[in-house]
Amino acid sequence: MSIRKSKSSALNEKEGISLPEITNSHAIDQIKKSRKKQPPTKELIDGILKGNTTALSRAITLIESTNPLHQEKANQIINACLPHANKSIRIGITGVPGVGKSTFIEVFGKHLTDLGKKVAVLAVDPSSTISHGSILGDKTRMEELVKHKNAFIRPSASGENLGGVARKTRESITLCEACGFDVILIETVGVGQSETAVHSMVDFFLLLKIAGAGDELQGIKRGIMEMVDAVMINKADGDNVKKANLAKVEFNRALHLFPKKKSGWIPTTATCSALTKEGIDTIWQTISNYFELVNANHYFEEKRKEQNLFWMIETIDQQLKTHFYNQPKITELLESTKKEVQNNTISPFAAAQIVLDNYFKNYD
Structure with missing residues (x-):
């Protein structure tokens, strides 16, 4: 019995293979030239302040770079944008992988844009500990939201940073705010200590859970539950509605066992379905109620000041x-x-x- 030799991968191009005739060499040269061209710092700053998302993307790339020259330019851009920042609502969204964070964020983001909000999504994609690569597939999953003129989605690799978020994400928030975005949604990796890092840079912290995946009490961890401002039981549709309502009751009981928050806010629980869009308006109403409270008792400003010191x-x-x-x-x-x-x-x-x-x- 003869063994058929497997063909080499198409991803590995052998030296000497000519380019197909349909390839436009002039177009390739133009693309290469445009990639090498780095716009002046002032041009990027002006673009960001005018709401240009291309300039915003390029500036965030400089922030994420480890090149010392890029870091110098990034610091200049951040300092120029600081006076125009701090005017948004920052919302952290966390949950275990499979809870439906990306789907929820797309539906929630579309709900906000329908209300006339400008929404920026900073999605942290987990990096491989072996290859150090990252899929960065959030733009693909949020295919409807990414097309909206008032939405900006930026997936970033977590790299070696604890929890997948650190200074780079914090500085990206500043640039998004200077670019005129009203609401900044930060999606965590959903594992490890990412919740702590996200909590230190957002105003409202939302935990997504699902029912029917095991003992709901396993999800009631003291650390994460003390940080959350709201718990949403996602995928409350079809046969899962009853389970979702039971999970809601369990989490609601658990939340009342924790010490009172400095903000004076009492965390809430609710059910939703990103698939059917049920309950999406409820979470925005909850967030609006939260900000009405913290603005009235001045906790909002106090928390922002504490966060600034923390990041220093x-x-x-x-x-x-x-x-x-x-x-x-x-x-x-x-x-x-x-x-x-x-x-x-x-x-x-x-x-x-x-x-x-x-x-x-x-x-x-």
Whole structure:
């Protein structure tokens, strides 16, 4: 029995294969030239302030870049946009994978645009820990919302940042606000500690849950439940309506067990279906009620100030960490101590102290 050899992947192009006749070489050259062309910083700033989403996208790309030259331009853009920011409603949306976050956000976003709102969606896509790649498929899933003139969707790879959100997302919010967007929706990766990171940069925190996927009490985790401002039981349609209503009762009971929030707000629970669009208007009414309360008791301004201080400290921590790992002497010492730790000739804590002492000695 002969074994048929498999063909090589079409993704791997062999050297020497000529381009098909339908390819327009002139068009290719034009695309390459346009990609290399970096618009001046002032041009990007002016574009953002005029509501140009192309300029906004390019500026966010600079924010996400690790190139020092790009970071310098990004900081100039952010500083120029700051006086025009802080005028939006920031909503964090979290939930486990499969809960229907992307579908919910598209339907919710369309509901807001129908009300005349300008909506920006910052969706964090999980990165592979092996290949470090990311699908960035949120624009594809939100195919209706992405076409709307008053909507902007920006998927970003989580990278190695805890929870998939960090300083880059925080700064992207500033640019979106300067671009004139009224509502900023931030979709989390939905795993790990992403909820903590998102909670530190939004005004309202929404948790999406589904019923019928197991014991509802498993979803009542103290950490996440203490942060949420509302719980929505999604996929409350068809045969799942009864289960969704039961889950709503369970979560509502649980929410009343937690300490009173500083904002004075009492978290709510409700059911919805992104498929049938039932209950979508309810969540916006809930959010509106929340902002009416926190604006009246001045908690809104207080929380924004606390968040600004939090991100100042976070930025300092990140810069110190970057400086530490970018020192050649430290990198060399780390490699040698790693081997000693692996061979059990020195404890991890003693090794860490040796490296830190060396760092402080040279950069005191």
